[in-house]
Amino acid sequence: MELLDNLALGFSTALLVQNVLYCFVGVLLGTAVGVLPGIGPTATVAMLLPITFSFEPVTALIMLAGIYYGAQYGGSTTAILINLPGESSAAVTALDGHEMARQGRAGAALAAAAIGSFVAGTVATVALAVAAPPLARVALRFGPAEYFSLVLLGLIVSIALARGSTLKALAMIALGVLLGTVGQDIYTGTPRFVFGRRELYGGIDFVSVAVGMFGVAEILRNLENERTRVAVINRVSNLWPTREERRRIVGPILRGTGLGAALGVLPGGGHVLASFTSYAVEKRVSKRRQEFGSGAIEGVAGPESANNAAAQTSFIPLLTLGLPAHPVMALMVGAFIVHGITPGPNVITDQPALFWGLIASMWIGNVLLVLLNLPLIGLWVRMLRIPYQVLFPMIILFAAIGTYSLGFNAYDVYAIVFFGLLGYLLIKCGCEPAPLLLGFVLGPLLEENLRRALIINRGDVTVFVTRPISAVLLALTVAALVVAVLPAIRRRREVVFTEED
Amino acid sequence: MTTTSRYRAAARMIAAIGAVSLAAACSGNGGTTGTTGATGGGGYPDRNITIVVPFSAGGPTDTVTRLIAEPMAAKLGTKVVVQNVEGAGGTVGAGEVSRAEPDGYTVLMHHIGMSTAPALYQDLGYKPLESFQTVGLVTEVPMTVVARKDFAPATLKDLVAHVKANAGKVTLANAGIGAASHLCGLLFQTAAGVKLQEVPYEGTGPALTDLVGGQVDFMCDQTTNTSGQITAGEVKAYAVTTPERVKSMPDLPTTTEAGLPQLQVSVWHGLYVPAGTPQDVVQKLSEALKTALADQKVVDQMAKLGTAPVPAEDATPQAHRTKLEEQLGTWAKVIADAGVKAS
Numbered sequence: 001m002e003l004l005d006n007l008a009l010g011f012s013t014a015l016l017v018q019n020v021l022y023c024f025v026g027v028l029l030g031t032a033v034g035v036l037p038g039i040g041p042t043a044t045v046a047m048l049l050p051i052t053f054s055f056e057p058v059t060a061l062i063m064l065a066g067i068y069y070g071a072q073y074g075g076s077t078t079a080i081l082i083n084l085p086g087e088s089s090a091a092v093t094a095l096d097g098h099e100m101a102r103q104g105r106a107g108a109a110l111a112a113a114a115i116g117s118f119v120a121g122t123v124a125t126v127a128l129a130v131a132a133p134p135l136a137r138v139a140l141r142f143g144p145a146e147y148f149s150l151v152l153l154g155l156i157v158s159i160a161l162a163r164g165s166t167l168k169a170l171a172m173i174a175l176g177v178l179l180g181t182v183g184q185d186i187y188t189g190t191p192r193f194v195f196g197r198r199e200l201y202g203g204i205d206f207v208s209v210a211v212g213m214f215g216v217a218e219i220l221r222n223l224e225n226e227r228t229r230v231a232v233i234n235r236v237s238n239l240w241p242t243r244e245e246r247r248r249i250v251g252p253i254l255r256g257t258g259l260g261a262a263l264g265v266l267p268g269g270g271h272v273l274a275s276f277t278s279y280a281v282e283k284r285v286s287k288r289r290q291e292f293g294s295g296a297i298e299g300v301a302g303p304e305s306a307n308n309a310a311a312q313t314s315f316i317p318l319l320t321l322g323l324p325a326h327p328v329m330a331l332m333v334g335a336f337i338v339h340g341i342t343p344g345p346n347v348i349t350d351q352p353a354l355f356w357g358l359i360a361s362m363w364i365g366n367v368l369l370v371l372l373n374l375p376l377i378g379l380w381v382r383m384l385r386i387p388y389q390v391l392f393p394m395i396i397l398f399a400a401i402g403t404y405s406l407g408f409n410a411y412d413v414y415a416i417v418f419f420g421l422l423g424y425l426l427i428k429c430g431c432e433p434a435p436l437l438l439g440f441v442l443g444p445l446l447e448e449n450l451r452r453a454l455i456i457n458r459g460d461v462t463v464f465v466t467r468p469i470s471a472v473l474l475a476l477t478v479a480a481l482v483v484a485v486l487p488a489i490r491r492r493r494e495v496v497f498t499e500e501d
Numbered sequence: 502m503t504t505t506s507r508y509r510a511a512a513r514m515i516a517a518i519g520a521v522s523l524a525a526a527c528s529g530n531g532g533t534t535g536t537t538g539a540t541g542g543g544g545y546p547d548r549n550i551t552i553v554v555p556f557s558a559g560g561p562t563d564t565v566t567r568l569i570a571e572p573m574a575a576k577l578g579t580k581v582v583v584q585n586v587e588g589a590g591g592t593v594g595a596g597e598v599s600r601a602e603p604d605g606y607t608v609l610m611h612h613i614g615m616s617t618a619p620a621l622y623q624d625l626g627y628k629p630l631e632s633f634q635t636v637g638l639v640t641e642v643p644m645t646v647v648a649r650k651d652f653a654p655a656t657l658k659d660l661v662a663h664v665k666a667n668a669g670k671v672t673l674a675n676a677g678i679g680a681a682s683h684l685c686g687l688l689f690q691t692a693a694g695v696k697l698q699e700v701p702y703e704g705t706g707p708a709l710t711d712l713v714g715g716q717v718d719f720m721c722d723q724t725t726n727t728s729g730q731i732t733a734g735e736v737k738a739y740a741v742t743t744p745e746r747v748k749s750m751p752d753l754p755t756t757t758e759a760g761l762p763q764l765q766v767s768v769w770h771g772l773y774v775p776a777g778t779p780q781d782v783v784q785k786l787s788e789a790l791k792t793a794l795a796d797q798k799v800v801d802q803m804a805k806l807g808t809a810p811v812p813a814e815d816a817t818p819q820a821h822r823t824k825l826e827e828q829l830g831t832w833a834k835v836i837a838d839a840g841v842k843a844s
Contacts, residue, residue: 046558046585050567053802140714184589186701189621189678189842198596198626201589267710322729323710327557330706334564337729338805344733408586409593448703455700456672456717 007129010356014364019062019357022055026063027365030070031372035078036398040087040207041071042327043405049331057339058354062361064335065315068328069121069362072311073369076113076304077380081106082395084215088441089275089307091210095434096292096299098218106384107239109300110377112249114370116305120257121366124312127261128319129359133348135313136320139265144453145463147269149473151446154273156480157280158438169435172426176439177446179204187451199411208412209440211399212419213426213433219392220424239378241297249301252282256305264310267317267325269445271310276438278306284483312362319355320345545605545782546579552608552772555594558585561725561806565640565770566610568802572793577785590679592618592625595773599627603775605782608636612770613681616828620836621679629829634783635821636772637790642808643743643767644685645727645753647736648719649712657739657759660719661693673697674712674720676705678841681768684832685721685742687839692763712736723768724749724807742766749807769828771821783818791816 013019033044045064052060072089079090080097093113100109127135142150159169182193183203194200241249256278263270263277282302283292292299314325322343324330336343341351348355383391403412423433457463465471552570556562566583574581586594591614601607615629627633646657654660664671673690675683678701690697700717702708705726711717713735724741728749731738740759741747756764772790774783793799794810803809814820 043558046563049564050571140710143711143714143716184678186677186703198589198593201593202587267707317710321713321735322733323713324706330560331558333729337725338802340805342729342732344729344735346733408584409588452700452702455698458669458698 003130006352006356007360009353010129010358010360013058013353013357014062014360018056019059019361020364022059022063023066023361023365024368026066027070027073027369028372030067030072031074031077031369033067034071034074034076036402040402041068042331044071045328045331049335052335053338057336057341057351058357060335060339061332061354061358062365064328064332065358065362066365068326069308069311069365070369072308073114073117073373076117076300076307077110077373079214080109080113080300081380081384082215082391083218084395084399085210088206088210088272088437089303089310091214091434091437092275092279092303093300093307094214095279096294096296098214099293099295100297100300101384103295105295105297106381107377108241108245108297110380111239111241111374112245112297112301113304114373114377116249116253116256116301117308118366118370119253120260120305120307120309121312121369122363123257124261124264124309125359125363125366127313128316128362129356132316133320133345135265136316139267139270139317140321141469142266143467144449144456145467145470146473147266148446148449148453149464149470149477150266151269151273151442151449153473153477153480154277155438155442155446156477158276158442159280159435165430168429168431172431172433172435173439173443176436176441177443178439179209179436180440180443181447186448187455197411199409202409203444204415204440205403205409205412206441207403208415209419210437211403212416213423213436215395215399216416216420217423217427217433219395220420221427222388223392239381245297248297251285252278252298252302253305255281255285256302257309260306260309261313263306264313264325265316267314267323271307271314271325272441272445274306274310275303276442278302315358315362318343319347319358322347545779545785546577548606549580549582550574550577550606550608552581552583552610553594553598554583554585554610555587555591555614556585557587561642561723561768562610562612562770564725564806565803565808568799569639569790569793572796572799573786573789576789576792590614590618590621592622596626598773599632599775601775603634603777603779605774605778605786607775608786609633609773610639610770611773613684613768613828614679615771615773616825617679617684617832617836619829620833621841623842629825630822632776633773634776634778635818635825636774636783637787637816637818638811638821638824639770639772639790639794639816640803640808640810641743641767641769642723642725642806643741643747644681644721644723645731645741646685646689646719646721646739646756646764647712647727647731648739649715649717650735650737651715652718652737654739657754657756657761660739661695661761664693664697665695668695668697671697671719672700672717674700674702674708674717676708676722677701677703680705682708682720682722683841684835685764685766687835687841688766689721689764691835691838692761709736728807740764747807748804748809769824771825787817 029044030041033041045067075087075090076093079085079094080101083094083098085091085094097109182200184191184201191201259278260274263274279299279302282298283289286298288296317323317325318329322333324333333343399416400413403416426433453463464474552566554563554566563585570581570583586597591611595609595611598607598609618625619629654663673686675686686699705722708720709730712720713730724747730736731750738753740756741753742756742764746753746755756762791813794816800810
């Protein structure tokens with residue numbers, strides 16, 4: 001019953017007029033910056049942080065948290081409508097979401113994303129309320145060796161992202177990994193592939209790659225052919241998912257939520273894996289595997305749920321240990337400190353109203369997001385009717401502004417041009433941008449943790465199998481590889497069968 | 502947040518337009534005009550001043566800058582916008598300001614990294630003492646030596662003895678090449694006369710996470726990053742690296758008290774303008790800085806971050822230059838001895 005008392009305290013705090021108001025302001029702002037490609041939650045929170053100094057601590061944190069998960073929510077909108085993902089998670093949503101939009105089912109895709117996000121947000125909030133401290137303790141057992149094995153597992157599982165030629169997919173992953181190595185090596189300080197340009201020392205920004213490979217390349221492809229272009233703009237059918245589609249998204253939402261909630265707890269990059277892994281799992285369990293990549297609603301609902309659940313549970317390390325899992329949370333640590341509160345295990349006991357109020361506000365924020373976004377779907381879809389002469393330059397302008405605002409580095413904008421052209425070229429060659437992005441995101445994580453694990457253990461490679469969590473993850477990786485190879489064998493048998501028929 | 506990038510080449514036009522329209526969209530007051538022509542002198546300032554922070558938004562340096570930007574703006578009677586130009590340990594932003602018009606409208610906030618960059622980077626493209634005019638020091642953030650909570654040594658002296666006896670086993674975390682924690686770690690090894698296995702991370706957050714999780718043994722980082730974990734008992738703290746104890750953690754001894762007086766280091770921050778800026782403009786900026794540092798709100802907020810403004814006599818161009826000269830000498834030696842290179 002203690003939990004109910006705590007939740008009652010939380011809701012009595014979160015439902016105060018000013019808290020609901022600022023929660024709304026937060027999720028509204030978050031949705032807005034999520035929708036605008038490039039302009040991320042980190043820049044927004046950094047700009048608004050000084051304003052919140054004059055607020056009550058709980059109000060300030062409610063608003064800042066709202067911006068973060070609101071942005072995760074809004075990010076799917078541009079990914080679906082105009083193939084412009086602003087975060088790695090949204091890149092996965094773009095795969096099938098944008099295909100659906102091209103087929104005139106943008107409304108259904110947006111609704112699936114909204115419903116999935118709401119369910120995931122609710123479940124993850126409950127997880128946060130029930131088990132935050134023990135979950136955080138588990139997360140701390142993840143050292144470099146465990147992260148290496150986890151990322152390896154994620155990479156193997158996510159090869160399912162590719163459709164078509166496996167060889168081309170592998171080549172794209174390798175190219176992505178190589179692009180991920182650009183910049184200063186954190187262990188030795190050696191600059192890699194920077195061509196003497198100090199602006200490249202920080203590496204290539206993910207947003208530049210995603211916006212270029214997906215958004216700009218898509219625009220270039222649309223421009224080459226009058227017929228397909230018209231098709232994208234004009235054919236918009238029913239706004240809501242059909243009964244059949246509603247039935248199809250139940251499983252993906254639940255699986256995505258579970259997967260996302262679990263991975264989100266890991267501060268060392270678990271949330272990055274959530275949507276990739278969910279997509280891979282859905283493709284694996286689906287009876288309509290061939291539809292993935294050409295507009296499967298499961299491929300939108302699953303990853304979006306996973307992403308939102310992870311966004312919510314990634315607050316666990318922050319709230320219970322004061323450890324930030326995301327740059328936005330690092331800013332929130334600052335907000336805690338400025339208000340004289342030490343983020344860490346003492347928050348629950350010393351500031352129960354703040355802790356539980358923040359958790360309750362997340363659920364309220366999710367309700368507000370649904371109320372805000374469902375009616376907007378009609379409006380967003382209408383955006384597709386904007387003539388391309390206006391829409392395309394606007395997309396590119398906003399993408400350039402957003403990317404430049406990340407670090408005021410002109411190279412991030414040049415990178416959009418480069419990756420736009422590269423993306424177009426790759427599409428022409430029949431190569432998919434998604435595996436490249438996967439390699440780009442996971443490659444550096446893999447390298448960083450492999451080398452760190454080896455440094456800490458003085459070059460002893462057995463550490464990956466002697467640490468139990470790591471060993472289990474590696475065993476799962478091997479299992480995943482076997483499962484991945486099996487269909488090839490089965491297919492050969494199927495071919496035999498069809499010939500017999 | 503941003504302003505026009507007057508000093509950027511025309512080739513960067515698109516990006517500049519983007520920045521202006523973003524400023525217009527987000528702040529509602531439009532971007533500043535792109536007039537060049539250094540006005541200097543009596544009319545200064547007659548338009549917005551930009552403080553470039555060469556690190557990411559939300560980091561300790563950015564927080565400090567945003568704290569003083571408002572009272573400085575009030576004193577100067579203009580708007581002060583903070584712009585984050587990140588990259589390569591702060592050398593991208595510093596390089597950009599060194600090439601800016603020396604008119605006092607482009608100001609750089611930099612920390613201890615200004616004095617270590619010449620030793621760490623080849624072909625820096627600017628020289629700290631020649632390319633910049635110092636305006637004044639801002640704050641000196643103390644650093645703390647912290648360890649995982651089940652690490653055996655109980656005091657700083659024990660720690661030194663322990664790492665000497667177990668040099669092959671102990672791991673020392675840091676937040677990356679050239680980071681304050683890396684510099685402090687180097688100084689610790691020099692002071693203790695031992696060479697340890699360093700484990701670099703990408704930023705303080707992940708390093709601290711692994712320290713709390715017990716994956717690495719110890720590290721040295723700014724109070725702004727560690728005080729939360731120390732007061733919560735999630736890490737073990739040995740000492741603070743400044744001559745005096747920190748108000749927010751009165752029980753934590755100084756390195757001198759704890760028996761390692763050679764370990765003296767703080768993350769000092771200062772304001773710079775490009776060399777050649779008129780003296781009266783530098784003076785006005787320095788006065789505004791002093792006013793900001795005396796502001797009670799700034800004092801209170803800095804105290805919460807575990808630091809304090811420098812005394813008024815240090816917020817001057819001369820005191821700042823003296824500090825920079827001294828630090829350039831110190832770090833050139835420490836970094837050369839350690840054989841570290843960032844490029």
